[in-house]
Amino acid sequence: MRRRAAHILPAVLLAAAALGAWELYVDLGGVDPAVLPAPHAVAAALWENAGLLWQNFKITAEEVVLGLGLALLSGFALAVAIHFSPLLRRAAYPHAVGSQAVPIAVIAAPLVFWWGFGIFPKLVVIALICFFPVVVTTVDGLAAVDPDQLKLLRTLDASRWQAFRFAELPAALPAALSGARIALAVGVIGAFIAETSTATTGPYAGLGREIMSDLNSLQAPREYAATAVLFVFAIACFYALTLAERRLAPWTTRPTGDPR
Amino acid sequence: MSQGLRAGPQPFETAVPGRAVSVSGVSRTYAQRDRAGGGATQGGVTKGDTARAVQALADVSLHVDRGELLAVVGPSGCGKTTLLELICGLQTPDVGTVRSEPAALMPQHDLLLGWLSAVDNAALALRIARLPRAQARARASALFAELGLDGFETARPYELSGGMRQRVAFVRTLLSGKPVLCLDEPFGALDAITRAEMQGWLARALQREPRTVVLVTHDVEEAVLLADRVVVLCPRPGRTVAELEIELPRPRARTDPAVTALREQALIALGLGLGLGAA
Secondary structure, eight states: OHHHHHHHHHHHHHHHHHHHHHHHHHHTTSSOTTTSOOHHHHHHHHHHTHHHHHHHHHHHHHHHHHHHHHHHHHHHHHHHHHHHOHHHHHHHHHHHHHHTTSOHHHHHHHHHHHHTTSSHHHHHHHHHHHHHHHHHHHHHHHHTSOHHHHHHHHHTTOOHHHHIIIIIHHHHHHHHHHHHHHHHHHHHHHHHHHHHHSOOOSSOOOHHHHHHHHHHTTOHHHHHHHHHHHHHHHHHHHHHHHHHHHHHOGGGGOOTTOOO | OOOOSSSSOBOSTTOOTTEEEEEEEEEEEEEHHHHTTOOSOOOOOOGGGGGGEEEEEEEEEEEEETTOEEEEEOOTTSSHHHHHHHHTTSSOOSEEEEEESOEEEEOSSOOOOTTSOHHHHHTHHHHHTTOOHHHHHHHHHHHHHHTTOTTOTTOOGGGSOHHHHHHHHHHHHHTTOOSEEEEESTTTTSOHHHHHHHHHHHHHHHHHSOOEEEEEESOHHHHHHHOSEEEEEETTTBEEEEEEEOOOOSSOOTTOHHHHHHHHHHHHHTTOOTTGGGO
């Protein structure tokens, strides 16, 4: 417990120092509070609007988790397919790169036209924003397996599938998980883009919509409070994935200082 | 040119009785860029290309009888690894024929899979043969107990010393169930003390689990200590220059005059005279 406290202390201290400097800057009249609210005003807004923010947070969290799930699945599947098929690699890889340049606003209309005002078009937007790092890292991870190891598996009569299952897949897993972490880092902002570019009919539309409406109605403290929730949520997701990684690929988290 | 039509050594029906491996008149040449690892193919090259080609083996013939331990000794560049890959069916000769009973390779570097425990690494061939995990582990564990590896079953490769890793790699090779074991400088990367220890261990392990073995090494003493017969290869291109029968009782001692005499004989065949090889 003590070690854990020591572990998070630097981040807490840095946050405290930054918030303190920010507070002083606003209090000493460096900026109009309507433009940049002071941390104490944001904290008050967070407290007063806890219910509203919680309802919106649940919407956004669901989008992020499901959207990332979709991104990881599709990204991983595409990477494996590309690994097995040089033809598909030549056919699909350039377009996967190009897809990253498509502004979401351009495709938002057809997405809503096809799938309506529900959650699904938002998941597609998040997946589109997040799948690419998973594809790149997984393709490279699969290709980086030691060729001598594959040769060894051949002498043990392994089939192509068994070589994949016993050597390539586990060898690529750490790289794929790194891709997942990058995807996760952009997943939260992906949810913001998804919410603000597609229409919603429910009573709560997520933190992204909340931020945009606060921005338009000059509710700066609440806008920053919602942003703070997204900030903390991204950190929580990141560490949740790190924990999952220890489960999925325990050999990568070997104790430090080992001889190899 | 009698080139093998299928990848790998030809089946063994036409074999001399009691013979496990026979290599006759085999030559193998690589294009130089293949050696650098740039090209995916390792096809033979035509005569016009000789400037850019490296001949690994030139007209090499040898055989291994069933249950025999043949040591192949030579300096680096004499085509030892190529020879083993030919026997294991990972390559085909440009010229000549390779006939062998099914052979398993123990590579120079252990190539243990970092994501599997020691016992799962050892049982890899059984899992590939679709044995259920529990049964595969049980069979590997039994060998662990027999061969002085008990207590290390659940260790991950990075937790093991170099000697232990080689032991696990050897058990993995044993459990492939193939009658011929091809050991490629199994102790080359170990320090001298661990190597001496491992040589004794291998001799005992083969007493318990007799197999036909082709042991490739650059250590002449190791060859004389362990083998029934020693073939000496010379480099560039790899060719056989001597063959020594080692008819000494086991276990053999390094200091036995008969062992040192045979060692000198092998060193002379390699062009290293008396005195030079004594270091």
